[in-house]
Amino acid sequence: MLVLDFAMADSSPSRAPSPILETLVVGAGVAGLSCAGALRRAGRGVVVLERAHDVGGRCATRRFDGQAVDFGPLFAHGHHPDFLRVLREVDAHPLRDWPRRVEGGGPPCQPGALEPTVRRVAFAQGMKALPRHLAQGLEIRLETRVTALRAFDGGFEVACGEGEPLRCRDLVLALALEQTRRLLRTLEPFPQSAGLQAVLGLFGSVPCLTVLAGYALDAPAPDWDVLYPETSDVLQLVAQDSSKRVAPRFRTFVAQARPKWSRQRLDVPPAQWSRELLEEAADHLGDWAATPLWTYPHRWRYARLSPTSELAGPLRIDFPGGARLGLAGDVFSPGGGLQAAWLSGTRLAGRLTQEPS
Numbered sequence: 001m002l003v004l005d006f007a008m009a010d011s012s013p014s015r016a017p018s019p020i021l022e023t024l025v026v027g028a029g030v031a032g033l034s035c036a037g038a039l040r041r042a043g044r045g046v047v048v049l050e051r052a053h054d055v056g057g058r059c060a061t062r063r064f065d066g067q068a069v070d071f072g073p074l075f076a077h078g079h080h081p082d083f084l085r086v087l088r089e090v091d092a093h094p095l096r097d098w099p100r101r102v103e104g105g106g107p108p109c110q111p112g113a114l115e116p117t118v119r120r121v122a123f124a125q126g127m128k129a130l131p132r133h134l135a136q137g138l139e140i141r142l143e144t145r146v147t148a149l150r151a152f153d154g155g156f157e158v159a160c161g162e163g164e165p166l167r168c169r170d171l172v173l174a175l176a177l178e179q180t181r182r183l184l185r186t187l188e189p190f191p192q193s194a195g196l197q198a199v200l201g202l203f204g205s206v207p208c209l210t211v212l213a214g215y216a217l218d219a220p221a222p223d224w225d226v227l228y229p230e231t232s233d234v235l236q237l238v239a240q241d242s243s244k245r246v247a248p249r250f251r252t253f254v255a256q257a258r259p260k261w262s263r264q265r266l267d268v269p270p271a272q273w274s275r276e277l278l279e280e281a282a283d284h285l286g287d288w289a290a291t292p293l294w295t296y297p298h299r300w301r302y303a304r305l306s307p308t309s310e311l312a313g314p315l316r317i318d319f320p321g322g323a324r325l326g327l328a329g330d331v332f333s334p335g336g337g338l339q340a341a342w343l344s345g346t347r348l349a350g351r352l353t354q355e356p357s
């Protein structure tokens with residue numbers, strides 16, 4: 001298990017289980033980090049558990065020879081003043097209003113992302129700059145996958161694979177919807193479980209097969225940042241990712257597939273679907289685009305919420321003995337996406353800092 005303490009880089013892992021932690025947050029995506037940060041600012045003790053080797057979840061950036069390429073959201077967009085303030089605070093080179101050059105009449109990934117009233121920003125260092133900013137000062141245990149939950153009077157026991165189970169009073173699940181439902185099943189039965197599963201079962205995420213492709217810098221540069229093809233059954237979009245980078249070494253493109261096409265190929269070997277996706281992209285870019293210097297395919301099983309999936313706010317469920325279960329994540333705020341994830345986390349923190357009546 002890795003312990004990443006963004007506040008104290010020198011701190012060494014502590015294996016002694018604390019008797020009962022005040023709050024455990026499962027998931028170091030934007031929702032979990034915003035919740036944990038707000039709880040910490042309110043003076044609460046909070047530890048974040050994350051299965052991956054880094055923070056960010058779907059807000060993901062990968063480096064190729066030092067060059068960042070975003071393979072989750074390409075940019076953040078929103079209108080809520082608090083979310084926009086956080087985006088301004090990120091210690092990274094902002095690219096305001098990216099993408100400036102948009103081509104094609106296909107739909108953006110999130111409805112409304114390109115509306116004139118919505119602010120957009122990307123970061124030259126990659127979108128992971130946002131979760132890294134949110135992670136500052138938090139105690140985050142990486143490579144810690146939560147496998148089961150159990151309630152006891154006054155708290156929760158959280159099993160992390162082979163590791164020592166952790167105990168806490170307040171437990172926050174800040175995961176993709178389907179992952180939340182799966183973990184909640186391990187907590188059953190509790191009085192609200194059937195109703196909760198029924199409500200959450202009304203919603204769902206869509207998959208997105210994504211391929212990143214790198215070319216020599218003298219490859220042709222299209223005159224757009226993002227292309228949303230109108231007629232393709234395959235491509236949701238192609239982004240010229242290198243247009244976000246300062247002094248790029250490669251011309252890079254990101255191709256994201258449409259949900260239906262992705263769903264049909266979830267179990268197909270990546271070499272096959274990434275070739276098909278690039279061939280489709282080459283129809284728009286030119287034949288040269290079918291033979292990149294390198295590619296990186298990524299299968300997002302739960303990429304974005306389906307368009308009608310949204311709840312008005314995060315959920316807090318009170319358990320016997322003063323324990324509280326909180327649910328945050330992009331489904332727990334209107335609109336979906338990064339803004340919804342961030343808002344759900346901060347709003348849940350507000351609900352957890354209210355004592356039970």
Ligand SMILES: Cc1cc2nc3c(=O)[nH]c(=O)nc-3n(C[C@H](O)[C@H](O)[C@H](O)COP(=O)(O)OP(=O)(O)OC[C@H]3O[C@@H](n4cnc5c(N)ncnc54)[C@H](O)[C@@H]3O)c2cc1C
Pocket residue numbers: 026027028029030031032049050051052055056057058059071072073074075076077109110113144145146147174175176179208210256300302303304328329330331336337338339341
């Ligand atoms: C290809 C793609 C394109 C997108 N485009 C846009 C866009 O244009 N605009 C927009 O606003 N949004 C977009 N999104 C959606 C946006 O990325 C998400 O809505 C947002 O990042 C969700 O944040 P979250 O914190 O709710 O969940 P996540 O980011 O999924 O965070 C959950 C975290 O929990 C961890 N985890 C899961 N299970 C466990 C476990 N058992 N134990 C411990 N940790 C666990 C995961 O590793 C992850 O880090 C896109 C997403 C993808 C994939």
